[in-house]
Amino acid sequence: MPKNNNIEAKLEEFRAKEAEDFAELMAQKYGIPYADLSRTTIDLDALKLVSQPDAEAGKMAVFQKTAKRLQVGVFNPTLPKAKEVVESLQRKGYQPELFLVSEPSLKRAWSRYSEISAFEEMTTGAIELSAARLEDAMVKVKTIADFQELIAPFSGGAKIKNVSEVLELILASALALDASDVHLEPQEKAVVVRLRLDGVLSEVATFTATAYALLLSRIKLTSEMKLNVKDRAQDGRFTLRTSQTQIEVRVSSLPGPYGETIVMRVLNPKTIALTLEDLGLHPELQAIVKKELKKPNGMILTTGPTGSGKTTTLYAFVKAVNEPGVKIITIEDPIEYHIPGISQTQVDAAKGYTFANGLRSILRQDPDTILVGEIRDLETAEIAMHAALTGHLVFSTLHTNSAAGTIPRLIDLKADPAIIAPAINITMAQRLVRKLCPHCKKETAPSADEKKLIEDALKKMPASYKKEVKAKSIRVWKASGCARCSAIGYKGRIGIFEAFLVDDAVEKLILAKPSEGDLREAMERQGMITMVQDGVLKVLRGLTSVDELVRVAGEDI
């Protein structure tokens, strides 16, 4: 009977309007503002501050929360239960602001408790991912194909009984395959899972939107993001615990046209269990760096674009000087890996703990060695250089491309050349190249282009570095692909480095505000090799390929 339905709908509308009008009048009576809860977003994080039975007994709902300020809808502010709940919120340090709301709109707000209970169950019940299941999956996954086989049954969503298990499988695989990041990207037809392996993204699986919806909620809850916030970027984190170690996972979400994209960065401490030898420093360069690390003061700078491994290098320096009796303090943004035996601090701009302020506080703690995550501004540069001149060994990074480029960059920041020159001991630059899979790499004669590139690099190379090279019979290796490297042909990465010593001659040069070209010439006179030359030596040793060197350092060739 459509006509009756129509009347019912109109009556419903009339009652709703009447309830809202009544609430507005009651608001005037009690002298508090009125709110139309049916038109207001209900923040589930706010709602859950009061349990559903308490909220119903007090005819109320907390519907918004901004830090400690709460917006609380009440049907009648004089109800004893409502007063009691408001007082208890105040005792917890909240500042509740009351709004008069209608009863039907409250019921609608209460109906959303069901969403929280599912969410609470997940957050309190199973927020800890299972170490046993993680380890189990890590054993099973040796290659991308293993992961694909294990994840396939879940890709449609229907088979997902415990979504934590799916997340565990993804993370365990990321760890087993040494992936640094997991990307989950909703696209038009499917949600694509990509792993960053040795710096390069590989598509490894897809999920349907249904399966992804479950996984997305699980990831957001685990990393303490707001479930109901979907239209802006969020950051979160969680810790994976296995019986061996703890692994930090940093999570970020970003709204996109087909849904939220998630990136999980897996900070596997295994990947920084590095010594100077493991970094890939040429023995000649290693000897120079070791000498610099023994000095009691001065600054060592590493440079390179994001993802070039410069932070890992600084951690290796810290590990090299980390001995009992040496006090090491860091300021990082953020702390990427925890190193036992040193004090690590993290930039917190909201609390005024910036690189510059943090560095001042650190200096009051009488450290021997300081790691400053990055020098971005003049203030930080000046404090760091001053520290280097007053008996501290300072490690830091600068965002520039070459070792020689460091000095012009500091001068650009308006640092005084008279301070730069004595403060800095050595600057380095680096990139990461993927290592050829030792199980499937193929030895070949170089092409004409490859031969030219190699010969050009060797021509200018200082004699001490090319002792090992047999220029007569140049052989190179190419990537192939086998089960051990998931058919990629590469496994793991190694640095290619260059360094530049600030010796007496360079100190004089710096005072004249030199160009990068002038400094490159000085570097050549010092008998240092360039990143490309170092890369070529690694090509000739079969560690990497010319293709890979060109991919990573092409602009410098």
Ligand SMILES: [Zn+2]
């Ligand atoms: Zn292989």
